[in-house]
Amino acid sequence: xxxxxxxxxxxxxxxxxxxxxxxxxxxxxxxxxxxxxxxxxxxxxxxxxxxxxxxxxxxxxxxxxxxxxxxxxxxxxxxxxxxxxxxxxxxxxxxxxxxxxxxxxxxxxxxxxxxxxxxxxxxxxxxxxxxx
Numbered sequence: 001x002x003x004x005x006x007x008x009x010x011x012x013x014x015x016x017x018x019x020x021x022x023x024x025x026x027x028x029x030x031x032x033x034x035x036x037x038x039x040x041x042x043x044x045x046x047x048x049x050x051x052x053x054x055x056x057x058x059x060x061x062x063x064x065x066x067x068x069x070x071x072x073x074x075x076x077x078x079x080x081x082x083x084x085x086x087x088x089x090x091x092x093x094x095x096x097x098x099x100x101x102x103x104x105x106x107x108x109x110x111x112x113x114x115x116x117x118x119x120x121x122x123x124x125x126x127x128x129x130x131x132x
Contacts, residue, residue: 005047005051005054006050008050008054009023009054011054012054012056012060013060018064019050019053022049022064024046024049025063025067025070026049026053026058027045027046027048027049028045029066036048037052037057037058038051038057
């Protein structure tokens with residue numbers, strides 16, 4: 001029975017290696033509880049899977065997509081792109097007025113260097129020796 005089934009399947013799936021992959025994936029799906037699309041007739045799961053492919057009750061392209069999806073470790077999800085969120089203000093003029101009130105502290109390079117010179121390096125303790 002299986003030999004005839006394989007010969008019938010070659011018409012649907014040209015590559016025998018791909019046929020083996022698809023049939024074995026379908027047999028695993030059947031053993032995990034997937035509903036059958038043909039009568040079992042006391043056949044084992046691989047033969048039932050081949051009969052389903054031969055009778056075209058299961059599309060080989062669908063099986064191929066399921067097989068690829070089952071082997072993927074990382075599934076890329078398309079997320080919507082971030083949209084610009086409008087400011088929470090009454091009008092654009094009000095936000096422009098708020099921007100003019102914002103002031104930044106400006107520091108010259110000499111002031112920055114004087115500030116860095118005033119910094120004290122961390123002290124060396126006995127705990128630091130234990131860590132090394």
